[in-house]
Amino acid sequence: MLSVDYIRNNKEEVIRVLKNKKREADVDKILELDRQKNESLLLIQKLREERNILSKKTITQEGKERGKKIKQELKIHEEELKSTEEQLSQLISYIPNIPLEEVPIGADASGNIVKHAWGNLPKFDFAPLSHIELGKKLDIIDTERGTKTSGFRGYFLKNQGAVLHISLMFYAFQKLIQKGFIPLIAPSIVKGFTLFGSGQFPWGKDEVYKLNDDDAYLAGTSEAPVSAYFSGEILSEDELPKKFTAFSPCFRKEAGSYGKDTKGLYRVHEFWKIEQIIIAKNDVNQARILHEELQKNAEELLQDLGLPYQVLLMCTGDMGEPQIKKYDIETWMPSRNSYGETMSNSIMGDFQTRRLNIKYRKRDGSKEYCFTLNNTALASPRILIALLENFQEKDGSVRIPKVLHTLTGFDKIPVAK
């Protein structure tokens, strides 16, 4: 969410960003509504002032008459104001955030820039199997019974697959805790304001499961509840940045991708994720540094696991509305013969905190909206694709990365009998 002041003073820039991010909004209408809003507000304040003065005096018959008149007028103007404000905030909520200067301008994924890559791609002297085939052969993934019981894109993780999944989550969790992140088990059933606040709404409504209760949704990421953790609060500068690592199940409808990735564990409705979330002060340069820190954490995890990956700097056309800078990490997935997205690392600026009303008191006593950043640490089962496929042996067994051995209790998954 941008402030009206910002939009007024940077109209040309806002229009340019709308174009670069491929969004539409009527900027002139916003400024006109804002003008109307102020006009009504002024009128209302004058009327209220008169009413307040009146009600402090001994009341006379004329006073009562005037009071009634004021009441009627106020009602009209207050309704007017309410409607103007609703229209205004509706329109503003669609204005995306302003990317940083280093973000490349581009229309779509082709405009993203590969920053660097790590690890050697595996060379197989046999025909490698996909994670789907491996999952069957090792009896660790059961998609048939998954779809039978859960529906399209359903799955069971089984045997060492189930253990591996939990071990990976816990490995990432522990690693971030050791780096000073505050561990959170976050709710997945969330109120609508958290989804609006994090910038999921109003755009991605089709992507979210709504429960039958009036105001309850299944979050697609713990970013929603954790970003809203401090909503309506004023923090102090000294306690920032606050770094959280949150674990939660994630639910996504994957609407509009019915034909895509229909097999296997790449695109599922239900998965689990360890997320990194930072609430920081309103400082772009500090945010850049924290962004790199989040990036390093995610890359370290992949390096610990020995999985080859590449890092992309996302262009304007391929980033979300709230983001001002974003890196994606893509991990090598042999069956796709390409890298597949496994982590996404973003600076949100004050976009979310304006919607969620999260401020901090500066040392000089003034108040300012916080900045937020977030990055995946590890999401499973998608990461299992890379793990199983990259570490498969000729006989179909799979090596387990060393860092996980104490958690899993095994160092390889043998072919099932």
Next chain:
RNA sequence: GGAGGGGUCGCAUAGUGGACUAGUGCGUUAGUCUUGAAAACUAAUGUGGGCGCAAGCCUACCGCGAGUUCGAAUCUCGCCCCCUCCGCCA
């Protein structure tokens, strides 16, 4: 789910239709006193919005939303949350 109690400016409390422009205590900040500290004293100390060069002025907010009234923290209705007990339950 049922019964009862509660929600007031960081915390604790007062306030049951007009000076509430929300009192008091604690906390916090600044000052006075002190070699320093403590104590004491004095003052300041919520959030959003508008007007103004500024000092400042105005306005809204007492869990949330409607309503009654010339006037609502206070009365009415609906909702939310918390506490206690009962029921159910991992």
